[in-house]
Amino acid sequence: MIKTFKRLAAVVSLSLILTIIIVPCAVFFASAQTTSGTYSVLSTTESTITRVTKTYTDDRELSNKQDSSTTEKAKSFDDAKEVAKKTAQVIEKAEKEAKTKLPAATVSTGGKYLLDIANPDANYVSYSISLTATDRDILQRLVMGEAGGEGFIGCCLVAQAIRDTMISDGYKSVEHVRTSMGYQASLYNTPNQDAIDAVNFIFDQGGAAVQHSIIYFYAPALCTSGFHESQEFVVAHNSHRFFDRW
Known part of the structure; x- marks a missing residue:
């Protein structure tokens, strides 16, 4: 009877020891998995934000270049019109002067x-x-x-x-x-x-x-x-x- 009791006490003690060791480890492992997942989500989010920011920046730079090109073309067209206008005025003036000296x-x-x-x-x-x-x-x-x-x-x-x-x-x-x-x-x-x-x-x-x-x-x-x-x-x-x- 005494031997049986001692064996039962030993089993209970071993169970308690295992519980004390395994439960914290399981909690730590679960916590580590959660933290790793969180880090993974944060890393993915940061990568997405970086890509979106870069795309927006690239679009802005391209838009600015296009605006600059359009402005230059418009300026060149205006300059050409001004030159043509002045040339026409010179020709008209010369013809009028010629007619007054017939x-x-x-x-x-x-x-x-x-x-x-x-x-x-x-x-x-x-x-x-x-x-x-x-x-x-x-x-x-x-x-x-x-x-x-x-x-x-x-x-x-x-x-x-x-x-x-x-x-x-x-x-x-x-x-x-x-x-x-x-x-x-x-x-x-x-x-x-x-x-x-x-x-x-x-x-x-x-x-x-x-x-x-x-x-x-x-x-x-x-x-x-x-x-x-x-x-x-x-x-x-x-x-x-x-x-x-x-």
Whole structure:
């Protein structure tokens, strides 16, 4: 009986000892697992915050670069517009000054030429040119389209420009002059008497509107032309300005 009691007491004592040792260890292990999990969650959260912050920073930097690029492009566009505006103003001013310094032209009172100009060329010689029926038809229509409403003198100036160009540049036909020199007038115009008479006077009779070679002309009311204004100005008549080649 006494032996049995001693054995039971020994078992109980061993159980108590094991309980004292195991329970704290289990609690410590559980606590360690919880702490490790907490650290893991905190680490993951910090990593996410870092990535979000970096993405936001990168987006801001990209946005700032794009804004800067847009601003520079807008500034460049504004600068280009300002340069174009100033250039147009310079051209307009030059053309106005040129128009205020036009050589005087008056209707001739008995001379060989239709208009007396301030800068006649003493060496200028006008020639007659024989026309084929096709060339005559094209020429009359072309003169009509360019100056049909500007009277006989206006038509003669245009006809002289075509005739002088044929002679100076060696063109063999009116059609070649028309296509090569960029004449824009329609050939569907029926020529009036002024156009017909002008062709006869300039080409058949070898007459001239002015004592000076004429190669180019344009209408300032319809367009501006730095090229024409860079050439030797001869005369202005009605809506056209006429030039010789420098």
